[in-house]
Amino acid sequence: MLRLPSSLQRVINEFSKLPGIGPKTAQRLAFYLLKKDNLDIVSLSNAVAELKQGVNFCSICHNMTETDPCSICNDPTRDHSLVCVVEEPLDAQALDKSGQFKGIFHVLGGVLNPLEGIGPDKLNISSLVKRTNQLASEKISEVIIATNPSLEGETTAMHLARVLKQEAPEVKVTRIARGLPSGGDLEYADDITLTRAMEGRREY
Amino acid sequence: MLRLPSSLQRVINEFSKLPGIGPKTAQRLAFYLLKKDNLDIVSLSNAVAELKQGVNFCSICHNMTETDPCSICNDPTRDHSLVCVVEEPLDAQALDKSGQFKGIFHVLGGVLNPLEGIGPDKLNISSLVKRTNQLASEKISEVIIATNPSLEGETTAMHLARVLKQEAPEVKVTRIARGLPSGGDLEYADDITLTRAMEGRREY
Structure with a gap:
């Protein structure tokens, strides 16, 4: 052999x-x-x-960075009153690349997943609550929850919304829109996507 | 950004x-x-x-090995009069795994490819000729050319057959059969495969 x-x-x-x-x-x-x-x-x-050398996490938003705070948290031209919560650093990168979002980020570091033993304490949730309560120069006015539209992502979003309503009731909490993706095909869309698309309809 | x-x-x-x-x-x-x-x-x-450490090539068949000669060239239970010529070590492994071939191998280390500057001198062809002429305990009686049925593989096979006919005329030179693959579908087979399958037909 x-x-x-x-x-x-x-x-x-x-x-x-x-x-x-x-x-x-x-x-x-x-x-x-x-x-x-x-x-x-x-x-x-x-x-x-040498992968992990030089990869640090921003002490404010937990995004991956070489410098602390990261280039986004340190950028005075961005809107620091608008925080977008994402699961992973790559999600923040994708949103930032789209060029439309001018606020700052908060990286959770995952999603709630009881089966894999990932509870709220394993995610960067308490630091988010702290950020919303902080007396910063620019107070946070809106938190956009942009976790993935998956089962875990939706559960995490709901949990976050509940926690923020309790701990920071003056902050507006929103969820990114779910609907048909641009270039998508109605015929092949699944039921949940269609339901969300109908629910989220807007007037012209 | x-x-x-x-x-x-x-x-x-x-x-x-x-x-x-x-x-x-x-x-x-x-x-x-x-x-x-x-x-x-x-x-x-x-x-x-450490990938390349411990990876040697057999001085007889040029297959990848840790010991020299390799475990196959060193195996007295194998038929040393039957040599199968393949392009790469992985090909030898595939044939060996099938369990049907009990002879020994010769690894060319590639195929003729004039466009990429790979001529006969870049392949292990001279050592194959030498093997067929050697007065070993078991003289080589048949060389099976098992290069891939690609354009380059066929060209290399034809070149090899010609060289061996000249340099070792007493050795039988054969080519592995080309035809429909097991589980294949006649309807979707390409023209060359069908032509080869017809050419290679055998009587029951």
């Missing part, structure tokens, strides 16, 4: 652990690397090893 | 260089790693760094 060298097998095993990469893809990647220069291999290895 | 920390961006860039991994997937992988323990990250980094 043909056995792969153990160092090669190890790389295959490590790649297989990554999400969306099965054993076949892992094998292909490992063989690809094997054909590359040592320099390329070292470059990948070092980048991975 | 939100900028990702440079160490994170570096990992995304490195992952993007891998085949089949676009910028979105690279981003997803990098963020996934960021959430893992340092131990997991170091484990991946080290595995990649």
Whole structure:
């Protein structure tokens, strides 16, 4: 029986652990690397090893950053009275890239998921409440909850809304609109999306 | 504008260089790693760094191996008079896994590709000719050319057949059968496959 060298097998095993990469893809990647220069291999290895160095989290919004506070919390041209709550740093990036949102962010670091043992204490919720109560130069007037429109995201949004109503009743709490995505097709939309689209209809 | 920390961006860039991994997937992988323990990250980094250590090539068949000669060339229970020529180590592994082939291998290390500057001198062809001429305990009686049924694979196979006919005329040279794959559908088969399948037909 043909056995792969153990160092090669190890790389295959490590790649297989990554999400969306099965054993076949892992094998292909490992063989690809094997054909590359040592320099390329070292470059990948070092980048991975140093991944967490230089990645900090903003003490205000918990977004990923190199500086603390992050470039957004530190930006005086943004509207600091408008806070958008997202699940992950990538969500903040997506919203920021769209160019429409000029407020600041708050990254929860996940969603409520009782099955996986993720309760409210595991998310950055208390710091959000603290932010809304803070006597900052610009007081927070609106919190937009922009968690994903998934089961967990909706549950988390509802929990957040309840907590904020209790702890900071003077702050307006809103939820991003759910409806048909731009370029979407009514015919293929699922029932929940259609229901939300009807509920959220607006007058011309 | 939100900028990702440079160490994170570096990992995304490195992952993007891998085949089949676009910028979105690279981003997803990098963020996934960021959430893992340092131990997991170091484990991946080290595995990649040490990839080439311990990967040697068999001096006889050029297959990947930890020992030289490889476990197959060293196996006295295999038929050393039957040599199967493949493009890459993975091909040898696939054939070996099928369990039907009991001979030994010869890995070319690629295919002829003039556009990419890969000529006969870049492949392990001369060592194959030498093997067929060697006065080994078990003389090679048949060489099965099992390069891929692609344009380059077929060209390489034809070149090999010609060289072997000249340099080792007493050795039988065969090509693996091309035809409809098991489980395949005649209706969806391409013309070349159908032509090959007709050409290769056998009497019951």
